[in-house]
Amino acid sequence: MISHQFPVLIVVTPLILSFFVNVVGWWDKRYCVPIVFVALSVSLFSAIGALEAVIKHGGPIHYHLGNWQPPWGIEYVIDYLNTPILVAIAFISILVLIFSQRSIEKELPESKIPQFYTLFLLNVTGLLGITVTGDAFNLYVLLEIASFSAYAIIGIGERGADFSAFRYVIFGTIGACAYLLGVGYLYIVTGSLNMADLHHLLPKLYYSRAVLVGMAFFLVGVGIKMGIFPFHTWMPDAYTYAPSTVSALLAPLFTKVGAYVMIRLLFTIFEPSFSIKLYPVAEILGWIAAAGIVFACVMALAQSDLKRMFCYLIVGEMGYILIGIASANRLGLTGAILHIINDMFMMACLFTVAGAIMYKTGDRNIYRFRYLHRKMPITLGVFVVGALSVVGVPPMCGFFSKWYLILGTIEAKKWILLGVLLASSLVNAILFFRVIENAYLEPRGEHAFAHDGGHPSISLDEVPWSMLIPMLMIAAGIILLGIFSGVIIKHIIQFAVPASF
Amino acid sequence: MLEQIVSRYNYWIYIILILIGFYGMMAKNNLLKKLIGMNIFQWALILYYVSIGAKKGGTVPILSEEAGSPFEHLKAIQCVNPLPHVLMLTAIVVGVATTGIALALLIIIYRRYGTLEEDEIIEELRR
C-alpha cells in the first residue's frame, strides 16, 4: 500500500517537515539539521522506491492527487525520464546538507540558521516537485517555491549577494511569467493544463500561431531559469556571491531541473514531430547551444575567481544538454538525459570543493592556491576527479555522456556542433590544468631549499570530516556512475527517450 | 483589422501592459521602479487569464441556494469559467510574495550601499 504512495511522499514529506524546522529551530538550533536529514532521507527512499516501481511496472505510473481524474485534477507521473533525476536530486541534496553544517556555521550569523534550513528544505521540495509533476500549472507554482527560496538563500551571501539576488528576482520573474504566458497560450486554444492531455489535444492545432508563440515563451521562460546562453546574465553573479553551501545546492540542481523541464516540454507536451520537423526548434537550440558553449569557454578562461569560473562552466554544460536535444536522435537524447544526471554530480563535486577551499583559506582566487596540495590533499584529490570528469576522461561519468552526445551529433551530421563539443573539451582541459598547475606545482626557486619533503611552513590542514565525507561520496558517485553508465542506459534511460525516435 | 482588435480588445490591452511593465523592468535605473515594472508585468498576466474565463451572458460561478433547486439544471454556458480565476488566485499570491521578498532585498541594499540607483551600486561594488 505504501508503495502506491511513493510519488507523493517524495514531495510531501520534506514539505511538511519544513514547517517543523522553523518552529523547532526557534527553540533549539541543533535540531534543524537532523529534521532536514530525515525529510530528505524519506524522499530519497521514496524516490528509489518509485524507480523500482517504474522498472517493475515497465512504464509510467500515474498518481491522482485528491483522487480526481487527470484533466480535472492534478496528477503526478513517474516514468523512466524523471525517476533517475529524482533519485539524483535527493541524493545530492542530502550530501550537500551534511556538507553544509560547518560551512554555514562559519558564513551565516547564528540567528539565521533555522530560517536557512527551512528555505533549504523548501527549495529541495520545489525541485523535487517540478520533476515529478504532470501538470503544467502545478509546475509553475513549484518553480516559484524553488525560485523564492533560491532568491532568499542567495541574498544572504557575501558583499554583492543582495544586489545579484535582486537581479535574480527580476530575471526569475520574467522567466516565470514567460512560462506562465506559455501555459496561458496553450490553455486558451486547448482548455487543458494537464501535460498528457495537452499531448493529445495539441496535434490538431499544430498550425495555430498561438501554439507556436506559446512554445516560444515556454522555451524562453525555462531558458532563463536554467541559464542557457543569452539568458544567463543573472547566474554568474548570483552563484558566485551566494554562501558556498547554497551554490553547491543550487548550481547542480536548479539548472539541471530546468534542462529536465525543457526535455519534458519538447517531447512530452509537444510531440517530436512538432518540435523538430514542423518548426526548426531543435535547429535553433543547436545554434544557441554552440554560441553559448563558445561564449562560456572564453568567459571561463578569463576568470580568476574559482566559483565564477565554474558558473561559466555551467553555461557550457547547459549547452551540451541542448546539443543533445538539438541532434534530435536517440543517441543524442540519451546523452542529454545521462548528462543531466552526470552533471549534477560533477557540479556538486566542483562547488563543494570550492566551498571547502573557501572554508579553510577564505579565498577563491586561483592564483593564490599555491601549496594547497599539501594543505588539503583530499579536497584537491576530489577536485581532480571532478575536473577529469568535466574534461571527459574515460573512467569518470563525464566521458560517457559526452561520448553519446558526440555520437548523436555525428549521426545527425551536425559537424559544427561536433567541432564545438570537441573544442570545448580541450578548453576545459586548459581551464582545469590552470587550477591544478597553481595548486600542485611549486615554483622552481623555492623548491631548492625544501628538498626534504615539503615547505616547512605549510602543514596538513584538511577540512573537517563532515565536509570531507560528502565530497568523497560525490567523487565516488562520479566514478561509479561512469562504470555503471552502460547499465543505467540499458535499464532506464533507453526507455526514457520518446518512442518515435 | 478593426474587427480583429475590437473582438479581442482585452488581449490587446494586456499586451500593452506587458510592454509597459517589460520596459520598466529593463530600462529603469532605479531598483524600486524596476520592481514597479515587474508588478505591472505580473498583473497584466492576471488580466489575460481572467479574460480567458469570460463568457458572454455568463453569471458568477456561485450557485444560489434560495431559488428553488437550480443545481440540476445548471448548464456550463450559464456561468463563467472558474478555472482561470483559481489559477489567478495563485498568481496573485505569487505576485505578493515576490514583492515582499524584493522589498526586503531593497531595504538591505539601501542599508548597505546607501542608494537604489543601479549604476551607483555597480560602481560601489567595483570598488
Added chain:
Amino acid sequence: MIGKIVSILIAIFAASALLIGVKDFPKWADPNQPASLHVSPRYIEKTVEETAVPNMVTSVLADYRGYDTMFETSVIFTAGIAVMMFLRRPHK
C-alpha cells in the same frame, strides 16, 4: 541611452510576438471557446454533486486543484520566512 533603446526594442519584439499569437485566439468572451468547453464544464455542472460546495471557485481551489493551493500557501510561507531571514535582528 542605448540601453533604453535596446530595451524598448526587446519589449516591442516580445509584444509583437505575443500579438502574432493573439490573431489565432478565440474571440473574447466567446461561450464556445475551447477553454470553456473542455475541462471547465465539469467544474460548473458537477460541483454540488461531487463536493457539496456551491461556490465553484472554492471547490476548484480547495478540492479539484487543492494541491496547487497547498503550494500557493507554501509560497506565502516561503516569502514570510525569507523576509524574516533577511531583516529580522536576533531575538533577545
Added chain:
Amino acid sequence: MISKWEDLIIETLCRFLIPFMQTYSLYVLVHGHSSPGGGFQGGCIMAACFILLVIAYDLNEAKKRFKEKINVIFCSLGVFIYAGTGWACLLLGGNFLDYGKLSLILPTDPIKARYYGMASIETGVEITVMAIMVSIFWDLVTGGKHEEALEEENARADCK
C-alpha cells in the same frame, strides 16, 4: 509610522472598528463555501486589523496582543493544518488530499466530508496568511528592528 500618535479620535475609532473587522474576517472565511471569500481573503482582512492596530497605537501595543513567538508558530501552523489534512487522507487509505476518505472519522458521507475537508484547509490558509502578512509588515516597516526601531523613533520625536 510605528510610534504612538496619541490621537484620541483615531484610537477610539480603531478600538471600535477592530472587533468588527475580525468578525467580518471570520464571516468571509466561513462563508467562503457559498459566497465570494475564503482563506486568503479572510486572512488578509484579519492581518489588516493587526496592521491597523500598529498604525493607530504603536508596535508594542500590537505585539502585546499578538506575540512574536505565537506569530512564528502560526506561520507554520496554518500550512501544517493544510498539509496535515492531506496526510490524514493519506493515512486513512486514500490518495493525498482525497477528502472523501475523511468520512471514516467524520460522521458524514464522503461528499459532505469533502465540504468539511475544504473548511479545514481554508482555516489553515487563513492562519498562515494572517501570520505571514503581519510578520512581513512588521519586518518591512521597522527594517527588522521591531522594538529598537520604535525606541529610535520615539527618541527622534523627543528631540523635536
